[in-house]
Amino acid sequence: MIKSSGNVFADLGFEQAEAExxxxRSKLMAAIKAYIESEGITQExxxxxxxxAQPRISEIYQGKIDLFSVDKLINMLARVGQHVEITIHKAA
Structure with missing residues (x-):
């Protein structure tokens, strides 16, 4: 059994900074999807x-992470009244 680092992207071999x-971004995208689903609203x-634009929501559902910056995702969440909190700690 292989032990996970806790970051799937690091486990896949991405350089540490990129993996973080x-x-x-993946957590922010998941929060956007969770908001949409909890509100029971359409992509439109x-x-x-x-x-x-609606295609941007579709891209989130398709997991097109490379199309979104951290800033863009935080701004999207803020527009719907969501608070983003960041925790920083020393890497293991």
């Missing part, structure tokens, strides 16, 4: 709330 960035309605 990918992990943060979500696009209006997040102030983006």
């Amino acid at each position: 960035n990918l992990l943060v 309605e979500a696009a209006e709330r997040f102030h983006v």
